[in-house]
Amino acid sequence: MKAGIRSIGWWVPEARLDAQEIAQAYGLPAGAVAGAGLHSRAVAGPDDHPSTMAARATRHALGAAGLALDDLDLLIFAGVTRDWPNPWVAAFGVLHELGAPGCAGFDIANRCAAGIDALWIAKALVESGTHKTVAVCCADRFDHYLGPQDRPARTPFDTMYSAGAATAIVSAEADNTMAGYAHYTNPRLAVHCATGPWSGGSRAPLDRRGLEAGHHLWQVRMSVRDLDDISRYEVEADRHNYPSIMKQAGVDGFDLVACSPLDPGPQLKALQDLGIDPAATLFTVPRLGHIGPADLFLILGIAVASGRAVGNRVAMSMRTSAYANALALIGAGSDPGIRVAGQGVDLRLWQAAPSPERLAEEHTP
Structure with missing residues (x-):
C-alpha cells in the first residue's frame, strides 16, 4: 500500500x-x-x-x-x-x-x-x-x-x-505517491535560538517588564556572520536534499517545485545549479505574503486549480535557519492527480508560467 x-x-x-x-x-x-x-x-x-x-x-x-x-x-x-x-x-x-x-x-x-x-x-x-x-x-x-x-x-x-x-x-x-524524503540539519545548531520571542518560556518567563519591553514579540538576534553562514547552509541543504529525493523517486528532475523562500533569488540559482528549470516554480509570497508551511500546499493547489501544466513529478522543499527538508510526489498519470478547492485566492494571477528572466526580475530586491 x-x-x-x-x-x-x-x-x-x-x-x-x-x-x-x-x-x-x-x-x-x-x-x-x-x-x-x-x-x-x-x-x-x-x-x-x-x-x-x-x-x-x-x-x-x-x-x-x-x-x-x-x-x-x-x-x-x-x-x-x-x-x-x-x-x-x-x-x-x-x-x-x-x-x-x-x-x-x-x-x-x-x-x-x-x-x-x-x-x-x-x-x-x-x-x-x-x-x-x-x-x-x-x-x-x-x-x-x-x-x-x-x-x-x-x-x-x-x-x-x-x-x-x-x-x-x-x-x-x-x-500519486510520496516517493522520497530528505532532511538536512544546520551543523551550527546554535542558530536555533536566533529568532523568536525572548520571553514566555521556562528560561525567561514573561513578566510585566518583559511585556512592556515587547520581549514576547518576534525578535531577530542574528549577526552578519550568522546570515552569511545560514546562506551557505541553505545551499548545502539544497545540494543534499534535491538529489536525494530524485534518487529515491527514480526521476532525473521535477516538473514543479513548491518552495517558499522570502528571497527567491538564491533559491532560483540553486535550482538552476542542480539542473532544475527555475521556471518550474510558482511563488505565492508576492501576492499573498508568507503564510508559513501552508505556502507549499497553496503553491501545489493553485498550480493545479489555475490550469498550469504541472506534470507528474513534484518536489516540495522548505528551508529554515536550522533545518531543511524536501519531499518528492510522483503522480500515477500525467499530473499529480490532486483534487483541489479553496476560497480567497484569485487564480488568474498564476495562470501563466513565468519565464526564468521574469522570475529573476520580479523577485530580486
Missing part, C-alpha cells in the same frame, strides 16, 4: 494590503516593500485564527476529495502560530471547530518545515494501516508576533508574514 496526497483545500482572508500600505504601516520608505518583491499581503480578520482558518481549509479539502467529516480519523496540525500559548494543542482546536470529536489529533512544531515532516508522518501512518484518512493542516496568523504594533521592521522581509490556511488529505486512495 502506498500513500499520497488525495486533495488540497485552502482558505485565505480576502482582505489585502498593497505594498504602499504595508510600507506605511511598518514605517518603511516608500518602495522598500515592493523592492523586496512583495506586491500585497493577506490580512486576517478578527475571527481568523489558526484553528478557525484550518477548519475552513479542511472542509474544502474534504469536499474536494468527496469525503465526509466522519471519514477523517487523524488530524495533524503543522502551523507555526497558535490561538493560545503552549501547552494548548491546536489540532483539538481545529477538531472542535469542525465538530469532529471522534477524530484523533496532535501538533507538530518545526516552523515552516513542519508541513513536509507532517506529510511524511501521515504517509507512514497510512501505509502501516493504523490510519486511513489523515488531514495535515497548516494555518498561521503572524500579526501578533510580527505585525506593525508600533515597532519598526528590521528588514522589508519582516513585512511578508501573513495569514491563511491550507490542508492536505493523505490517503492510500490518492492518485
